[in-house]
Amino acid sequence: MQNKHHNLIAGEWHQAQNYQANTNPSDVSDVIGLYASGEAADVAVAAAAAAEAQRIYARAALQDRVDLLNRIAAAIEARTTEIGTMLAREEGKVLPEAIGETKRAAQIFRFFAAEAIRIPGDALGSVRKDVDVEVVRDPIGVVGIITPWNFPIAIPAWKIAPALAYGNGVVFKPAELTPGCAHLLAEIIHDAGCPKGLVNMVMGRGSVIGPAMVADPNIAAISFTGSVPTGRNLALSCAAQMKKVQLEMGGRNPMVVLDDADLNIAVEACLNGAFFSTGQRCTASSRFIVQDGIHDRFVEELTKRMATLRVGPALEATTQIGPVASAGQLDGNLGYVALAAKEGCEVVGGERINGPTEGYFQRPALFVGAKAGMTSAREEIFGPCASLIKVGSFEEAVAVANDTEFGLSSGICTQSLKYSREFRRQAQAGMVMVNLATAGVDYHVPFGGRKASSYGPREQGRYAAEFYTTVKTSYVYAG
Numbered sequence: 001m002q003n004k005h006h007n008l009i010a011g012e013w014h015q016a017q018n019y020q021a022n023t024n025p026s027d028v029s030d031v032i033g034l035y036a037s038g039e040a041a042d043v044a045v046a047a048a049a050a051a052e053a054q055r056i057y058a059r060a061a062l063q064d065r066v067d068l069l070n071r072i073a074a075a076i077e078a079r080t081t082e083i084g085t086m087l088a089r090e091e092g093k094v095l096p097e098a099i100g101e102t103k104r105a106a107q108i109f110r111f112f113a114a115e116a117i118r119i120p121g122d123a124l125g126s127v128r129k130d131v132d133v134e135v136v137r138d139p140i141g142v143v144g145i146i147t148p149w150n151f152p153i154a155i156p157a158w159k160i161a162p163a164l165a166y167g168n169g170v171v172f173k174p175a176e177l178t179p180g181c182a183h184l185l186a187e188i189i190h191d192a193g194c195p196k197g198l199v200n201m202v203m204g205r206g207s208v209i210g211p212a213m214v215a216d217p218n219i220a221a222i223s224f225t226g227s228v229p230t231g232r233n234l235a236l237s238c239a240a241q242m243k244k245v246q247l248e249m250g251g252r253n254p255m256v257v258l259d260d261a262d263l264n265i266a267v268e269a270c271l272n273g274a275f276f277s278t279g280q281r282c283t284a285s286s287r288f289i290v291q292d293g294i295h296d297r298f299v300e301e302l303t304k305r306m307a308t309l310r311v312g313p314a315l316e317a318t319t320q321i322g323p324v325a326s327a328g329q330l331d332g333n334l335g336y337v338a339l340a341a342k343e344g345c346e347v348v349g350g351e352r353i354n355g356p357t358e359g360y361f362q363r364p365a366l367f368v369g370a371k372a373g374m375t376s377a378r379e380e381i382f383g384p385c386a387s388l389i390k391v392g393s394f395e396e397a398v399a400v401a402n403d404t405e406f407g408l409s410s411g412i413c414t415q416s417l418k419y420s421r422e423f424r425r426q427a428q429a430g431m432v433m434v435n436l437a438t439a440g441v442d443y444h445v446p447f448g449g450r451k452a453s454s455y456g457p458r459e460q461g462r463y464a465a466e467f468y469t470t471v472k473t474s475y476v477y478a479g
């Protein structure tokens with residue numbers, strides 16, 4: 001009983017009919033706890049409570065929002081080790097990365113605490129005499145927030161913080177694989193004196209909670225991060241309800257390495273971008289597009305470095321690459337490793353390995369000799385696997401980089417000002433990196449992509465206002 005973790009609904013910890021075990025991917029015998037698996041009816045109660053609380057919160061002093069967001073940030077900071085350890089244990093991210101992600105969550109709350117008192121608006125004259133025009137950003141109401149397992153503390157933070165900063169209520173549904181971090185965050189928000197019912201957390205199956213959120217009349221908008229098929233279905237059902245929707249989905253991000261690149265910088269950016277966090281980042285580099293003059297040296301150096309990477313349990317101090325997050329993900333990754341070999345690639349690494357405990361450990365994989373058209377080089381894998389495609393020129397590199405259904409992040413390693421500038425102009429992606437890994441972003445600037453990677457307004461920075469507010473234009477005659 002003690003180990004049961006409940007949903008947060010209408011300001012109370014709410015018992016569920018069913019609970020799911022949360023297990024450690026570094027050691028499947030380690031059960032972290034039992035977490036509520038809610039029902040559609042829970043969403044209705046949560047959304048009604050959020051709507052009621054939001055009406056009051058939106059009209060209260062802005063300083064209340066600032067103080068609340070800063071208190072949440074301070075509590076995350078105070079509990080960084082505890083949250084980071086939970087993250088490493090339930091998701092498999094190595095502890096330093098997990099701690100870094102937790103600190104990032106606190107920084108995001110602090111950023112949006114400050115944004116709450118600088119919500120922009122316009123005061124203009126009218127084309128009519130004695131009339132003034134004012135443009136303000138109103139909250140949208142209650143936002144449904146659906147998050148994935150790969151950044152279980154940072155992504156909830158970058159959706160909940162702006163929701164609150166711009167005056168909204170929240171119904172939050174975390175990923176089934178990582179309820180532990182979500183529960184800690186909900187506890188922090190609750191204990192920070194958040195108005196009762198303003199932020200609710202309903203853990204449970206996406207196929208149950210998601211549709212209930214879309215259908216609920218009290219939920220005005222949905223912000224989602226996850227897979228392309230789920231996102232596409234969400235967009236369709238939100239359109240039918242005329243609900244605002246923001247989607248962040250997959251990527252198959254290219255990293256171009258030109259002949260003139262600094263080899264060390266290129267290898268470092270590729271190694272980090274593709275394999276750190278076990279490749280489980282939507283911004284991970286998973287297509288290395290390498291010019292023929294540097295190709296062989298690049299392969300030699302990269303594979304040498306890959307062989308030294310220490311794969312193991314996330315909480316072990318020497319580990320650099322933690323386990324794959326679940327048995328299902330590991331099966332998928334191994335399937336792509338087999339497919340790449342079948343398609344004619346020389347596969348370096350990629351095999352499942354044993355660790356000191358029974359976990360989902362896999363060596364990073366490089367698919368040498370890949371061709372742009374291969375399925376193993378086109379579909380999103382979401383694991384420590386990268387295809388390596390040889391090209392003859394800058395123009396061919398750009399064409400291959402853009403030849404994808406996705407458009408999240410795109411990188412180039414070069415010392416040429418001309419090529420880096422040209423690449424930034426031509427890359428069909430929401431984010432472009434020069435001599436940096438495709439993954440690893442700041443929190444005060446927009447995050448998002450193009451094509452099948454994203455849909456709707458951008459997240460993060462002041463651009464977040466676009467989704468979390470709705471514009472109102474008012475006219476006043478005072479003649």
Ligand code: ADP
Nearest residue numbers: 147148174175205206207210211225226227230
């Ligand atoms: P992943 O492959 O990363 O698990 P998903 O898109 O399946 O990607 O999951 C991302 C989030 O979407 C999770 O919180 C999951 O529970 C949720 N989800 C799954 N199915 C649905 C659905 N039909 N409607 C809304 N959310 C869903």
